Amino acid sequence: MSKVKVARKSTRIDMTAMSDVTVLLLTFFMLTSTFVRKEPVQVTTPGSVSEIKIPETNILSILIGPKGKVFMSMDKQGDMVETLTKVGKDYGLTFTSEELKKFKVLSAFGVPIKNMKAYLAMKAEEQDKVLASLGIPTDSVDNQFKDWVKNARATNPDFRIAIKADQNTPYKVIKNVMASLQDLRENRYNLITSLKNETANKK
Numbered sequence: 001m002s003k004v005k006v007a008r009k010s011t012r013i014d015m016t017a018m019s020d021v022t023v024l025l026l027t028f029f030m031l032t033s034t035f036v037r038k039e040p041v042q043v044t045t046p047g048s049v050s051e052i053k054i055p056e057t058n059i060l061s062i063l064i065g066p067k068g069k070v071f072m073s074m075d076k077q078g079d080m081v082e083t084l085t086k087v088g089k090d091y092g093l094t095f096t097s098e099e100l101k102k103f104k105v106l107s108a109f110g111v112p113i114k115n116m117k118a119y120l121a122m123k124a125e126e127q128d129k130v131l132a133s134l135g136i137p138t139d140s141v142d143n144q145f146k147d148w149v150k151n152a153r154a155t156n157p158d159f160r161i162a163i164k165a166d167q168n169t170p171y172k173v174i175k176n177v178m179a180s181l182q183d184l185r186e187n188r189y190n191l192i193t194s195l196k197n198e199t200a201n202k203k
Contacts, residue, residue, distance in 0.1 A: 057076075061073045067169075071109065072145075073106075073109065087144075091147075099117065112137055150184055162191075
């Protein structure tokens, strides 16, 4: 007896629903994701078991590199412009609208105030090359860092200070930064660390 042959039919999968889900997920991630700011130096933070998260707005970030260079950033462009204007006034400098426009889009800044105009006149590629070797002065003779923090606080009283330092940063630099903050009565700030496994730490 001959076998009955079943006619083969092409398998068709409707991908419409899958495409809709893909587009929805892509849209969701685009709207909810936050871009990581480019930092002038690579920093390896010390480990900690603390899981306290800092807010995402009204943040005055202080970045301290492994060689002790200090940089700062703010999360709002308006605060950046107003703070630069106030610091410039303290040092007898006036910035043009074009210079302020360039400054407000910087991911971070850290140059002596006397070099700021020359720095802003550079192209972005040149700024990236020279920034890591400069830094905001923090020594007792010329403590411009204190002036930046003071004027930033005057610009935005709601600022939360966050310090991110490399695990190999010289202690002297960290001490100077914290002493400057204490002089300004800024005794509350967050230290950014990397999350460390608590069980591994006990071993």
